[in-house]
Amino acid sequence: MQDEARDHTAPPTEIVSTVERPGFAPTDLALIAAFAALISACAYIGAIPTGGSGVPITLQTFGVMLSGCLLGPVRGFLAVALYLGLGAIGLPVFAEHSAGLGVFSGPTAGYLVAFPLAALLAGFLVKYVAGRRRTRAWAVFLCSIAGSALVIHPLGITGMKLHFDVSWHEAFNYDTPFWVGDLLKTTLVAIVAAEVHRAFPALLRRR
Template sequence: MTTTGSPAETGTSTQAAPMRNARSSGTDIALIAAFAALISACAYVGAIPVGGAGVPITLQTFAVMLTGCLLGPVRGFLAVALYLGLGAIGLPVFAEHSSGLGVFTGPSAGYLYSFPLAALLAGFLVKYVAGRQRTRAIVVFACSMAGSVLVIHPLGIAGMKLYFDVSWHEAFTYDTPFWLGDLVKTTLTALIAAEVHRAFPRLLERDRAA
C-alpha cells in the first residue's frame, strides 16, 4: 500500500524547496562577489613592470586560477567576468590602480581577456576531469597549469603582438619573465585548492548553468 503525506506536510515540503534554492543562490552570488573582490585585491600586490612590454607582475593570475579551481567553471567564469566588469565601468581594480575601457586595448589586454576563459577551463578540469582527485595538489596543479599555458599565455602574447606590432618571437620574449612566477603561483593555487576541496567536498556540486 502506498502512503502519502498529509496536505500540511506536502505544503511544508513544497515551501521548503524554494527556500533552500534561494539560500543556495544567495550563497553562489556571495561567492562570486567575494572572489571578484579577491582578484581585485590581488591585482595590487606586486604590480612590478617587467620585460620589454612593461606589463606588471601581480597576484592576479593566482586569484583567477584559484577562483576557477575552487568555484568551478560557471561560478569561476562569472566571478572573473564581474571583476572585469567592475574595472570596465571605472573602478580602479586593475594592476597599478588602473580602470576603464582603455585598459582593454593596452599591452595587458590579452591577459585580461584570457582570465575568465582560463578560470572556465581550470574549473572544468577540476570538476569534471579531476573529479574526486581534486583533493590532490598535483592534480589541481595540472588543471591550473593547463589554464595558464593554453589560455593566459597565448592570449597575452597575442595581445602584446598586436599592441606593439612586433613579431611573434619578440612578443613571446615579453611574456617569458612571467613563467617562473606562474609556476610559483600555480603551486600555491594547487596547495590551497586541494585543501579546501578536502575540507568542503561538495563545494562544486552547485556549479552548473542555471
C-alpha cells in the same frame, strides 16, 4: 478515478529533478562577489614591471585560477567576469590601480580577456576531469597550469603582438618572464584549492 488522479500527479523523480536544478543561490552570488574582490586585491600586490613590455607581474593570476579551481567553471567564470566589469566601469581594480575601457586596448588586454576563459577551463578540469582527485595538490596543479598555458599565455602574447606591432618571437620573449611567477602561483593555487576541497567536498557539487 484513482487512475485519473494518478495521471495528474507528478512522478517523484520529476519532483526531485525540479528541486535539484535551482538558479544561483545567495551563497553562489556571495562567493562570486567575494572572489571578484579577491582578484581585485591580488592586482594590487606586487605590480613588478617586466622588460620592454611594461606589463607588471602581480598576483592577479593567482586569484583568477583559484576562482576557477575552487568555484568551478560557471561561478569561477562569473567571478572573473565581474572583476573585469568592475574595472571596465571605472573602479581602479586592475594592476597599478588602472581602470576603464582603455585598459582593454593596452598591452595587458590579451591577458585580461583570457582570465575568465582560463578560470572556466581550470574549473571544468578540476570538476569533471580531476573529480575526486581534486583533493590532491598535483591534480589541481595540472588543471590550473593547463588554463594558464593554453589560454592566458597565448592570448597574452597575441595581445602584446598586436599592441606593440612586433613579431611573434618578440611578443613571446615579452611573455617569458611571467612563467616563473606562474609556476609559483600555480603551486600555491594547488595547495590552497586541494585543502579547501578536502575540507568542503560539496563545494563543486552545484556548479
